[in-house]
Amino acid sequence: MPHPTDGYEDDDLDDLPPPRPVHYAEQALLGALLLHPHRLAEIGVLNAEHFDNYAHGILFAAIRTVPAPDPEQHLTDPAWLNTVLDSARPEAPGLTASYLHTLIQVCPWPKHAAAYARMIRADHARRTLGAHAEGLALAATDATLPNPAATTLAQADALARFLEDLAGQFAPHPGSLPRTPLLPEPPRDAGEEALDEEQFLLASATAHPAELKEMRWLLPEDFALPLHAGLWQCLTALTHRDDPVDPVTVMWEAQHRGLLNANIAPTDLMSLTSTPVGSPEYWGEKVIQRALLARAHAVATRITAYTDDPANTPHQLITGSRRALADLHALRTRWKYASTPAPTTSPARTRASAPARAGPPRTTAPSASRISR
The missing domain is CATH 1.10.860.10 (DNAb Helicase; Chain A)
Incomplete structure (x- = not known):
């Protein structure tokens, strides 16, 4: 997350470079998860450090940490959104409730959350x-x-x-x-x-x-x-x-x-x-x-x-x-x-010759012809 000082809302300052494409993928994913928290199970492995925008990563970590709300109640009650915001603000104090609503509004299709995660x-x-x-x-x-x-x-x-x-x-x-x-x-x-x-x-x-x-x-x-x-x-x-x-x-x-x-x-x-x-x-x-x-x-x-x-x-x-x-x-x-270094070569080990086995005891003296040979 290399940009801890990035702004969290778009502005009209001409001297700022336009956001990179991943910025919009991060916004779309966060909007999808804020609107439908159950889609967190569809996006695969994703961590806060995967986000390019520091505040987006902190907000994602809060979404993943805070227990998901009841789907029916979430449609009419913003309590879960407020809990997520309160959880993220200590690390990203620039986040506002209006920016969370902006994220929801700019998400084209919440059902494409897995595709946005792949982009990130x-x-x-x-x-x-x-x-x-x-x-x-x-x-x-x-x-x-x-x-x-x-x-x-x-x-x-x-x-x-x-x-x-x-x-x-x-x-x-x-x-x-x-x-x-x-x-x-x-x-x-x-x-x-x-x-x-x-x-x-x-x-x-x-x-x-x-x-x-x-x-x-x-x-x-x-x-x-x-x-x-x-x-x-x-x-x-x-x-x-x-x-x-x-x-x-x-x-x-x-x-x-x-x-x-x-x-x-x-x-x-x-x-x-x-x-x-x-x-x-x-x-x-x-x-x-x-x-x-x-x-x-x-x-x-x-x-x-x-x-x-x-x-x-x-x-x-x-x-x-x-x-x-x-x-x-x-x-x-x-x-x-x-x-x-070249390996040192040791002289080859030679097997000691086995002692000659003793033959059977002689019972007769050797013949004269064998001695003379």
Whole structure:
């Protein structure tokens, strides 16, 4: 219920944005329940927090809490309406008796209460999914976290569980993919620290090329700078062919891959691979973690675009968001492989040879011919 200060009656102020469609669905449902309280049993699972308007949620909670009146008496006696209003006012003091009568008047068909409730649940699902995407984006960009990758993936898991829960609430239908036009993915972090980590990786990999064969979890698209991605391809190609690897051979391979141009001289490329610091695995894990966080942020941005588009149905939101998370899962699998220590192998246990069984006691001495053999 994100709008505790929303007005409860329409006004003519031109500077206020028009209410969103769910506002009228909430009014229609509340009007139906105020007029026919017994329809509360027809609307399915619905809670006060599903309402976008805070006061509407409080009023719904009061309707559900106050015992239903006698149907015949309710047609002529407003006592139940007054009891509901008294129950809601401590939490929503702006509610008035006239607004309750307005809700009743604006309800088109009380028998459509279940349909109005479905609309409210759908809009609540969209808003909640947007909140999950916002949490994922914040985790992926928070540099103060002690373990940003773990925190970000925990947010992604929470989002996936929410989508799983939604899938059980809303039936699928044809045309389930969102048609929302998506903006290009946000640019990767190309700050000094990120570029230094990539350069240290390239230099250490040039100095220790044998270790690259164990780093298949790192791909060119994990790099923030395209030039660094191209040099990584040069290194992996040389290693795959068992060719000599050093700054000069890497530069020569880069020439064939079109990395040299007017702005990048051979000495520039060789300097990128000539100052090794640490091990390739260490810097590779740094690079893939940055790629993981960047991908999580891109996924959050895509899901936010889906939730900001009111044309998307709940099932379209579910399908589009699941596909976005699948892109993150593929990179997550590689990151997990990179960051998980290799299991220590213990020597195979050998079974101790069983002692030879004693044979039957000899009754005769062995023959001379057997001794001489």
